[in-house]
Amino acid sequence: MAHPISNPPLAVVKTLLFVLALIPCARTLLTVIQGQAIDPVAFMTHATGDWTLIFLMLTLAITPLRRLGAPGWIVRLRRMLGLFAFFYGCLHFAIYLVLDQFFNPAAIAHDVVKRPFITAGFTALLLMTPLAITSTDGWIRRLKRHWARLHRLVYAVALLGVVHYWWLVKRDLRQPILFAAILAVLLGLRLIWAVHRRWQAKKPCPSRHGLVN
């Protein structure tokens, strides 16, 4: 069934979001090409990592925003936000694989097994992959109610992403703490609402007993 598209026109919003979401990538490349990054590999790794987390947080912000009164059409942007999180995550990994380790399988295997922060980051990327693949309309139909359950993995992905950042920082934890705080709010709201829903379901309906206040 086709949803009635309320204004603003969704196609325009989506196009705009698509272009906006590519700006961080373009800016990072431009900085490197202009020779302004003294350690370009570290610069690109950090930039793509930051934007992976930002897009994950934006993806997770849609449901709470919706419940707090944002217009319904913002739900239609969630898939693109999630796919951009995956896009920046893939770039992040590709830079590590190609530029940092230069396809050195032994060094990478060693890192993934021995460095907890890389284990966490790598796991997050692996878990994101099935979510990206099953993000199409076809897969949503095919998986039916399992789709929503599968896509709850995004909570684990975001947690692992923040842990990955937290563990790699040398001393200045302010940015990982900021991401952790945002994630705590986004997941905390869901928890509160879930508990509330369960409580509501158990509670006998007050109106039936004439206890309308």
Add this chain to the structure above:
Amino acid sequence: MLIRHPEDIAPSEITPLRTYLNRRQFMLAGAAGLLMASDAFAALSFKKGISALAANDKPNSLNDITHYNNYYEFGSDKADPAQYAGVLKTRPWNVVVDGAVEKPRAFDIDTLLRMPLEERIYRHRCVEGWSMVIPWVGFPLAALLKQMKPTSKARYVAFETLSRPSEMPGMAEGLLAWPYREGLRIDEAMHPLTLLAVGLYGNVLPNQNGAPIRLVVPWKYGFKSIKSIVRIHLTDTPPQTSWNLAAPNEYGFYSNVNPGVDHPRWSQATERRIGEFLRRPTLMFNGYGGQVASLYQGMDLRKNF
């Protein structure tokens, strides 16, 4: 009777009291400014010293060396020191050398600048896994310490960085225990490779690189090479060091460059030389093993990391 009053003096003509009281300094500053403008003032005279570079070691550009710095007193981002260190006043500046010495003394920085200077082009390996090649100008720490006549109690040397929050915005972040502290064993301090640097690329040190005087210990991770030193204290007990206080399991007292002993969270086997595309293997003692390995004979470097 007509009394001629002098014309009112425009406020802009009046010398501020502070400037008036400091008029000599003001004129000196003007003269210094003129000299600074030409390279003659900032340039140091020095002879070429030992460098021990390998064939594949090329000095990094001045821009790289001055715009990619870890100097947390000015912020934790590597671009912060270049941005914020400009306000640091490096005159007047005293370096106190005291403790287990016969002749404790406070040196004016300009006295230290008159020590015989030499250029030392050293590899610099950061604990984070990147490296540079840097042409320092300075003098061996030993040359200074010998003047002080260390006593038999001088087993360690403790160093302290300036602590001046009004000019060091990063200190408010509280990331490390200030003042920044470092330390060496006396034999490490007396080693001919251990340098007190006052210059870079032939000119006086830029603030973000630790002006006006800093330590350079090329076989140790970069954080051991403490910047903007105000105190050198000889002692018989191992000194506290800032990074060791911050994370004792990650940063030991020695912190010798060692590809065989990883940081608990990342590998130290390789490094990226700034300006190069691929990582290169990290060398034991940063390639200075021939000169310094004997200092650590019989020690378990895994325990004494």
